[in-house]
Amino acid sequence: xxxxxxxPEAPSAVREDPDPPGIRSAGRAARAxxxxxxxxxxxxxxxxxxxxxxxxxxxxxxxAGTALASPSWREEALLARAASPWVRGLPYAVAFVLVVxxxxxxxxxxxxxxxxxxxxxxxVGTAQTAPLLLAVTRPRQAWxxxxxxxxxxxxxxxxxxxxxxxxxxxxxxxxxxxxxxxVALGARETRRTLLGVWLMTGAAGALFALVSPxxxxxxxxxxxxxxxxxxxxxxxxxxxxxxxxxxxxxxxISEAERARRTLLEERARIARELHDVVAHHMSVITVQADxxxxxxxxxxxxxxxxxxxxxxxxxxxxxxxxxxxxLLRSEGAEGERAPQPGLDRVPQLVEATVRAGVPAALSxxxxxxxxxxxxxxxxxxxxxxxxxxxxxxxxPGATTRVSxxxxxxxxxxxxxxNGPPTHTGSPVEGGDGTGHGLVGMRERVRxxxxxxxxxxxxxxxxxxxxxxxxxxxxxxxxxxxxxxxGAARTAGARRTTDTARTAGTATADGGPADxx
Numbered sequence: 195x196x197x198x199x200x201x202p203e204a205p206s207a208v209r210e211d212p213d214p215p216g217i218r219s220a221g222r223a224a225r226a227x228x229x230x231x232x233x234x235x236x237x238x239x240x241x242x243x244x245x246x247x248x249x250x251x252x253x254x255x256x257x258a259g260t261a262l263a264s265p266s267w268r269e270e271a272l273l274a275r276a277a278s279p280w281v282r283g284l285p286y287a288v289a290f291v292l293v294v295x296x297x298x299x300x301x302x303x304x305x306x307x308x309x310x311x312x313x314x315x316x317x318v319g320t321a322q323t324a325p326l327l328l329a330v331t332r333p334r335q336a337w338x339x340x341x342x343x344x345x346x347x348x349x350x351x352x353x354x355x356x357x358x359x360x361x362x363x364x365x366x367x368x369x370x371x372x373x374x375x376x377v378a379l380g381a382r383e384t385r386r387t388l389l390g391v392w393l394m395t396g397a398a399g400a401l402f403a404l405v406s407p408x409x410x411x412x413x414x415x416x417x418x419x420x421x422x423x424x425x426x427x428x429x430x431x432x433x434x435x436x437x438x439x440x441x442x443x444x445x446x447i448s449e450a451e452r453a454r455r456t457l458l459e460e461r462a463r464i465a466r467e468l469h470d471v472v473a474h475h476m477s478v479i480t481v482q483a484d485x486x487x488x489x490x491x492x493x494x495x496x497x498x499x500x501x502x503x504x505x506x507x508x509x510x511x512x513x514x515x516x517x518x519x520x521l522l523r524s525e526g527a528e529g530e531r532a533p534q535p536g537l538d539r540v541p542q543l544v545e546a547t548v549r550a551g552v553p554a555a556l557s558x559x560x561x562x563x564x565x566x567x568x569x570x571x572x573x574x575x576x577x578x579x580x581x582x583x584x585x586x587x588x589x590p591g592a593t594t595r596v597s598x599x600x601x602x603x604x605x606x607x608x609x610x611x612n613g614p615p616t617h618t619g620s621p622v623e624g625g626d627g628t629g630h631g632l633v634g635m636r637e638r639v640r641x642x643x644x645x646x647x648x649x650x651x652x653x654x655x656x657x658x659x660x661x662x663x664x665x666x667x668x669x670x671x672x673x674x675x676x677x678x679x680g681a682a683r684t685a686g687a688r689r690t691t692d693t694a695r696t697a698g699t700a701t702a703d704g705g706p707a708d709x710x
Contacts, residue, residue: 272330272382292326293327296323301315318350321339321346323371334379334383345398381429381431388429391425468522476511480508536572537598540578543579552592554596556598557598561599562664563598569642570642578598584631589612589614590615592615595609605661605662
């Protein structure tokens, strides 16, 4: 008996789903959200880029508009810096010729060819050409007038209904005058102004092309391209000229700096030499004079006083030498800050001269000497100092008279007169000297606005007379008439020898006409 019992089939292996439906739907949702976020970010990035581009365009347009509305950066005529007057007048001549030629041609063309009313044609033609004269000095203002006149002329020509074969919106005369105006603009205005002019020229042509495309030919494009080329060319030439001018100015400044550096180096070299040579020897003299009473036994009191005077003079010379060195090494050369010697120290000069063996007498009038300018007092002191030094060097033992007073004219009179030398020996310094002392006297007197008279005397002496203004009211300084006797002796010397009175040259025996 057959067994009808159904034997169940063995169950097949069941594969488990690694991603249940819930998980798969969640993953798709997450990927969709991520894609949406990326899309939104891309949209925001594009929006920001668009906004930046729009902002840049608006800023550029705003700068160009501001440049067009602002005054010209230079208010001088074209070629105003040229050396030749013919070149300076050339822009005016060219503008005048353009106006004379273009004005009647424009009016005739508008009336006869385009059918514009005579009054309107005259007004428009004048507004399109006459401002070319203004373009020589103010090209931006001239452009505004001409540009508006060109727009108005294009409108009037369109309303008059000219033949289709005539150029529109710009006539040939408009193109010529406009291109000449572009040359003036490019030579004077800033880059922003030129960009604004060029863009508005193209925008006007595009506007007319949109309004009446059947009437517009290629002339707006030609004007747009030619105006851009001329603006770029003239602007480039102007920039090149300005760059060359700045380069020349820089070279001039560099040359001035080199000259200044050379001067400072020379001053530093002179300061070094003074410090290494003169200051050294003056220091040695000071030390020897101060130590002489201790090195030499049984030194008389008079010799001690003499050595002390020598040391004091050497120390004073060292102090003045240090001030001079500080002035030479000072880059600003602002002058000395220490008090300068004045007339109150003239008696010390005379006393030192007497100790040097020269019988000198001083006449110092106190009246009028108070409140003198420092420069005048310093000049008077240096003149007396140099004159007495010349006496000591070239006329040892000569009787000397020093006079310092203020005369009735308000002038400070400084007079140093010495007689012939009394010592038969040779002078302290041989030779005729170099003349630097007398030159220095004349320079000091010239700086104060005074006068100096120097020369030998008939008896073999020498005379130095200076007149310095004190700031008081009085006539201009002239030759010194203070000392009649000295003036007479000087006049006698001039009559006896024609070559006696030269700058820094002595012909009289023993006369201190030159200094060391």
